[in-house]
Amino acid sequence: QVQLVQSGAEVKKPGASVKVSCKASGYTFTGYYMHWVRQAPGQGLEWMGWINPNSGGTNYAQKFQGWVTMTRDTSISTAYMELSRLRSDDTAVYYCARDQGDKWGEYQLIFDYWGQGTLVTVSS
């Protein structure tokens, strides 16, 4: 069965960086785009961007350009999301989510499997 297992909670100081991992299993990692979505406490969902695990190509939401970096290691079926220059309003749960994909292996921007979430707390 498809599983996405994320790394544990992090506490960071303002200005620092955080790198969250998402290990995939139960499917061909390089066959489906991976997205990152965040949720501030008590708030809604915010899409951050995607990575194509096959090519390494990325597309970031305009808000996060220059600030987020998504990478992957295909040898261990793991995607990563690094957010730099953290501020207190970056405190949120960060989710990885697999794209449903289509029969040609392209993205559809539909999120069919999600990781359990990683709480990142930014506090001085």
Add this chain to the structure above:
Amino acid sequence: DIQMTQSPSTLSASVGDRVTITCRASQSISSWLAWYQQKPGKAPKLLIYKASSLESGVPSRFSGSGSGTEFTLTISSLQPDDFATYYCQQYNSYSPIFGGGTKVEIK
């Protein structure tokens, strides 16, 4: 950017009730709309995509309809497991956007 507006923001209902949640887009998104269910402390779960296609394994009491700018998620007979927050999400543009959510509470 396309804006997604859900209503109501909170809904109180009883087990067995028929529940309808509305999602409106600021411009036409054809049928490129998904619905998710989220329970406290858990990740969202995909229920519906392409406005009305039921995701595999999702109970048939959930249904979606609409196109263009107005969409609905209907739960035909609310079950105890359905008390949660529901989000719509458009994927017509390159940047998916979620609605603000509708919390379904026990009446």
